[in-house]
Amino acid sequence: MLTKNRTSVSSKPRKPVSPEVAPRSARPDVGYRRELAAAVAAARAAGRTMRENLYAPKKINATYAHDIKLELDVQCQAMIEKELHDRFPGISLLGEEGDAGDSDSPQRWVVDPIDGTVNFTYGIPHACVSIALQTRVEATAAGKTGRRPAGGGYETVVGVVFDPFCGELWTAIRGGPAYLNGQEIHVTQTTKLREALLSMGFAKARGTLETSLPYFNQLVRRVRKVRMMGSAALALTYVASGRFDAYVESGIRLWDIAAGGLIVECAGGEFWHEPIAGRHAYRMVASNGRLRKKLQAIG
Ligand code: IPD
Numbered sequence: 001m002l003t004k005n006r007t008s009v010s011s012k013p014r015k016p017v018s019p020e021v022a023p024r025s026a027r028p029d030v031g032y033r034r035e036l037a038a039a040v041a042a043a044r045a046a047g048r049t050m051r052e053n054l055y056a057p058k059k060i061n062a063t064y065a066h067d068i069k070l071e072l073d074v075q076c077q078a079m080i081e082k083e084l085h086d087r088f089p090g091i092s093l094l095g096e097e098g099d100a101g102d103s104d105s106p107q108r109w110v111v112d113p114i115d116g117t118v119n120f121t122y123g124i125p126h127a128c129v130s131i132a133l134q135t136r137v138e139a140t141a142a143g144k145t146g147r148r149p150a151g152g153g154y155e156t157v158v159g160v161v162f163d164p165f166c167g168e169l170w171t172a173i174r175g176g177p178a179y180l181n182g183q184e185i186h187v188t189q190t191t192k193l194r195e196a197l198l199s200m201g202f203a204k205a206r207g208t209l210e211t212s213l214p215y216f217n218q219l220v221r222r223v224r225k226v227r228m229m230g231s232a233a234l235a236l237t238y239v240a241s242g243r244f245d246a247y248v249e250s251g252i253r254l255w256d257i258a259a260g261g262l263i264v265e266c267a268g269g270e271f272w273h274e275p276i277a278g279r280h281a282y283r284m285v286a287s288n289g290r291l292r293k294k295l296q297a298i299g
């Protein structure tokens with residue numbers, strides 16, 4: 001049974017929602033509406049291709065000990081890039097499958113075309129498209145707000161995550177609420193680890209695996225359940241939606257977490273992350289804001 005303080009959008013009957021993002025009356029005046037609409041359109045286009053190909057044989061471009069790269073990763077990113085570039089030719093793109101334009105420009109899209117590629121390769125319908133828009137913030141401005149920007153000098157202002165298999169679209173604009181299919185979502189209020197449902201990611205690199213395993217060994221004894229679902233972006237949106245109380249991963253890339261991290265924050269949660277060695281690499285704890293210190297004290 002769910003704890004009393006667990007809130008989830010799925011516990012309420014869903015009203016059919018026509019606007020992509022939220023009822024107009026509920027929309028705060030926070031700007032970036034056109035950028036959000038472009039990101040939603042791009043995510044839906046890539047999501048269509050993912051759905052059409054879930055059960056199809058897939059061309060594998062590379063395999064590693066703990067990872068797979070598909071031709072469809074590349075094709076979906078190209079599709080997203082075209083959609084975004086057609087509408088916003090001046091904004092560069094930093095993606096899991098490569099960059100377009102100057103990735104240090106004042107604004108940049110951060111794109112994971114298929115997050116959960118291994119699931120998708122095996123026909124497991126748990127994968128998504130993740131698109132964030134980031135703007136560069138001056139060191140002084142970041143210092144003033146006390147906010148550590150997700151991309152070393154950037155902060156995420158728009159976040160879109162689309163799960164084409166469940167038809168779930170999460171959206172957020174910094175300063176406003178987070179939405180799932182147009183309905184506002186919130187993190188849980190769980191404060192006790194023993195009541196918490198946690199998700200953990202196991203990175204691809206041997207080094208982070210070696211640090212994650214002892215942590216997992218402790219964590220699994222302290223919380224109600226640990227889940228490893230295989231898509232960091234979806235795990236973050238599940239925290240935002242009150243399905244998970246927290247998500248922990250010790251070696252993750254910016255494109256996995258930029259959009260989902262903003263969605264967690266806009267849903268009232270905390271997106272703690274700090275840079276580690278490696279290109280756009282981070283360790284992170286996303287939570288309802290009440291569990292992070294307890295989670296960091298483990299291990
Ligand atoms: C991976 C997934 C996985 C996470 C890894 C990510 P990919 O992304 O999000 O859940 O544990 O750290 O790299 O390769 O499926 O796009």
Ligand code: CA
Pocket residue numbers: 096112114115116255256
């Ligand atoms: Ca990814």
